[in-house]
Amino acid sequence: MKFKFLKQLFSACISLSIVSGITTTVQAAEQIQLIYEDLDLSVSIDSLETFAKEGKITGNLKLFNRFFKPEAMEHLRKLLLAKSSFNQVNTYQLTQTSLVEDLIRQLGKVIQTEPNNNGFYAIRGAVVTAAGNPDGWTLLDVFRAFPTKDIYINGEALLQLKDELAIYFSYQQSAVAAVASESKKEAATQTTLNLSQLPDLKKAGSYRVTKKTILISRDALRQTEEGLASQYQFNADIYLPQNLAKPAPVILISHGFGSLKENFVKLAQHLASYGFIAIIPEHIGSDLQYRRELLQGKLSSALSPIEYIDRPRDLSNVIDYLEQLVANDKSWAKRVNLQQIGVIGDSLGATTVLSIAGAELNIPRLQKVCDTKEIIISAALLLQCQARYLPPSEFSLYDPRIKAVIAAHPLASEIFGPEGMAKIKIPILIAGGNHDIVTPVALEQIHPFIWLQSPNRHLLMYQPGGHFSSSSPSAEYTAKFIPESFVGTNRAATSAYFMGLSIAFMNVYLRNEQNYLPYLSAAYGEASSNDQYRIAQIQSLTPQEIETAYGKKAPILIIPSPIIATAPPRNKTIIEEIKRTGVLKVAYRRDANPFGYIDSQGEWQGYCSVLSNSLASYLQKEFNLKLTPQVVTLPSNLDNRFELVTDNTVHLECGPNTIRDDVAKVSFSLPFFTAGTYFLVPNNQANKIDPNSLSAKTKVGVLANTTAELLANQKYPQATNVTFAQEDGIEKAIQALENRQIDVLIDDGVLLRTQMQEKPSLASGYQLMPQIPLTCEYYGLIVPNDDPQWQNLVNRFLNNQILEQLTNQYFSDGVKNHILATADYCLNLKN
Template sequence: MSQVWDWLQRISMGWGGAIALGSAIASGGAPAIAAERLVIQLGAIETTVEVADIETFATTGATPERFARYERFLTPAVQASLNNRLSLDPAVRDRFMADLTASPKGQQVLDLFAKIAPQLPPETLIDTIHAAAQDPDGLTALSLLRAIPTEELTIRGGVLMAFLWQLGLAQLEQATLSRVLTVEMWQPVRRMSRDVDPAAEGPQRVRHWSLNLRDRARDRTIPADLYWSNDPKGPVVVLSHGYAADRRFLAYMGKHLASHGIAVIAVEHPGSNVEALSDDSATILPTQEFLERPRDISFVLDRVSELNQISERLRGRLNLDQVTLVGHSLGGFTGLVMAGAQINPSALADYCTTLSPSQLAPADWLQCAATEVNWPSDLDSLRDDRIARLVLMNPLVGEFFGDTGLSHVQVPTMMLTSTNDSVTPMTTQQLRPFEQLPNAQALIVVVGGTHLSVGDPSNINAALTQIPFMPELPAEETERLRQYLNGMVMSFAMQETPQAARYRPFLSAAYAQEFSTPLVPLRYREQLPQNIARWLRLSDRLDYYLAEPWPLVASLLHLELIDMQHQLVALQRNAIARLPFSLPLWGYLHTAPSFYLAAAAIALL
């Protein structure tokens, strides 16, 4: 029961924030009538809840008498979710609302709310959201209730519980996968000996140029930061930021690599950077940005190549023919396209038309926006042969490339995923794509990491961290992760140089685990563990043959059984370590019914 309630707590906070986010996206007048009662229908049973009682609990934490039977569920976490406030720039609110009402995915969400609350069809719900945004106390779940233009609102509890059940299953699956990956990805290592430390600051003086490069053919100005030194030692590294970030998102990495002689170009994509959130565009992410981002980088490489030849200070020192591209989130998509990945518009369209609202992640809003893109007939026009290596951090991949599009990426690729990333969930955005990449070098798992954990703490867009589904870890907790990324990216880029063998040992589990901490453990493997690969294959088959929610139920069961295996092995090891005669106990545990039950169930799956 406690586990079920944990689900409901996560749901209440996550979707309370999501409702608040939706409510924050518009402006309008306050209603003359506000909801006073909620009538919750569950089959033939009806329960009436007074909104005043909800407000009393939210304000004081005291349980109203009429809520006495539900007291065990009214925890401080639920109280906090009722009081969570969210504020967004008005321009962003309007654009988010436009996307919500105009996109197929947004229409599905509105239709779902209409099924849960029949008195709130889409047009009424939108008016309610407009009114809620004007509450002087800020936008909360309570301000949304106050904005409902009817005294009594009926909630279909069966529909709501079915939706929350599927949402809870999805969240529990991610939590279980995180536990399983932590164990499956671990491997015993020996302490490394070294004559160089790629994570330590280098000896060279870092030079920094800020560039504004005008592309007249596209009527577009691309800002870029060039970090370099007088004694370059390797190929250039290009940094491509994610949505609503800028060229400074990985500034710490640019400075570090340049101190070792590796020149870095941090590109800013003007259509999807911080400023793009507050411009006059009608949508959150203009669809042409999926095309313009790769073109931005190719254009910047062309201009810096010219600068490299004509500048007296550079004097041809930069190697722009073997570029290592580091892409975060949408920047990861950008890198894959430039390395030859083939977009599959039909696969993307099929996915977006069948996706359930309970499965929606922020990444799905972005990738489904790409169904409106007029993709060029020759997708190779976005490819750039100067891209020799890829480092993908929390990349947005999903269904962009179908089942075979990633097979065209032949360059060595590193993939990083974070287990608490609710923006680009690891299963669909990183684990499956990692299996499809023909030249994937390694998967790095940041246990407990979120979508923004790899960023420079002093250069993360503060507005992003206020969104409920984009929490961020304190800077001190992720410091070791950033140090590791500095050393790993440097060692990976140096594989294009005569010093490759010297730096190859740093591309290993041993090196990753040196930077692992109890709060943010790091895992590194060159291939997916067999249990995880088998689970992915099973999930794909179940999605094809079964209707919701059964694929998710079976997937969760499979992961729980793997987790049970881990617990049994841990029990065996602890028992053997404590007892002088271990063989009889070992034999008993291997013949125990629970062990065989778990093993048989996994085999059947």
């Protein structure tokens, strides 16, 4: 029994060599210690090196050799000798990014400097050291560079890693086999199709194509090469078929992470040659330029969480731009059919198009999965985990103008889950490759395909196929160092097939040309297969079919249990009430400058006042109302803000309300503000205040029922809290600070900066500290949780560029810079 277990551990060690060979480097270790409960085995680095270079088995390696076939030992030898040419500078910069840090931290649960001590820093340092070898570096170099005499392998974590790897190997192979079997089964029922007479859609169409580039401006937060910006511009290339007899359908193409629009020129030209208008926008926060900045060490976040929101909105903005062109230019009106819009995405771009097609981000699922202690080795999952740092809100990214979607190699497993994927109702095609190590096909494409509820769903799978099998970039934009096994051995053929299938899919579901349906059949995929590669195309698959192929119960739930429980909808919606009464009821505060306050003339005004009136105008336009709804405003405070919404006194409450999930019967809109908690202290006392630890003598001022009060109670329990009640609590707290009745005031940085702006004595004699916020807060409008129609409308309104206008109107440049710096820290640097 012990020998069997030893064999399991050694098998896991070989698996570990695969993973660490991809991600690691080291300094001066002599032996590797494998520890599991009372089992303690060691093998010297010298014996591994002798085995790798000479093929001789010496020392304790003889023990392992007794239990394994020669092929397994030869596999280990090849792994030890496999050489990487990634240079030291790029290696260092890459290991400083959040994605690679996460991968190393996961690996550090297995490879440790001492028992139960994560080996993160040792692994990272070893990788960078080994990469300094100008002739290239191997796993042995990494072992030699490890900073401790012994490298400890946690046997329990190693077995977890082995189980995790099993999902990516044996189970994935079974899932792929199930798809192939289903393809043959479906093809057997399609024998009447006359496939030999079908035109070859891989060949270019008959339309001549021209290109036009447009520049689109957006008012929104975005990670750019200059840092986080509140406004930005992006290019989009339009490929136009010439001499059209009637307006053409539009197809938007979304590129992947670290890619760029030029990588999809062939696809765009091919689509345009068949009479489609193809448009490729540049996603500036995750394009090739962003990747270069990342590798140069200029960016801290491998992928900003904002990208999961801004990428779909880029596509919607392109459609908005087209609508303006069609409305204002007759020549464009004759060219563009805005009733027939499709989207195609690749990799992260595929995740983007799934969002705009209706798949909803599932932040609670991500938080549950990503914060687990189990080992995560999937780059796809770690990239998805970035989205868990988004504010806890229900982001509305669906664009009903999209009528069909193709998602090639998407990241879809946890970011959407079954709940999110089931929201897609339009025709959809998902493509994947059986050898994809970036987005493993079983978890990221096959399972999500099963979750779909769309009546028109298709799954395309290449065998063999990799992550890049659907794309065909120009040589100048293709990284030279990527191995063929990673790219895909039949990339030219599979990408050409994908382009042809895209023509058929969009003709069927945008133009309603049913004569193209045979191209989407399993029989066509089987007929297109050859000795070099196979094509499987299916429209149906069940969990039972996968488990039959696997031979036992799947190692993970194919359809995991839902996480989000939604409230039952109300009988009459708020929108119906507003249409009937012509009244929009809003509450906001009178003591939260600039959101709501009483000015020097005694007038009640503020950010929320303008926002409420803008929402009323939006409602009139959205529902074509004869009159703009009357805005009825009620005062709110920290004690009654939720109750005003839950008892239907108002339709929403506006103010500095932190988005949270622990308040019954309410929900929150999309975040309209990012804020942070700070200390306000006298300049002459700043060097005496330590934000990490306040003494028992320190008197801390806080407003009642705020997150600042919660922070003070939790982080500084030894300090003396002085609570100021509403409604003029902020003024009283500042007065107490000036009178030395309290030592520090803790509150929202924007509220404090606004007070400093209004009161010169504060600006000159006091300061905010520390430089980075103590907490990150995301503000949302409070709405009832039983009216999703109202919440979706409010979110659409907030996406309508109103926020940037209000920010420019109500905040000085200094406050705006503070807001932007806080957002950058909270969304990117903190995590």
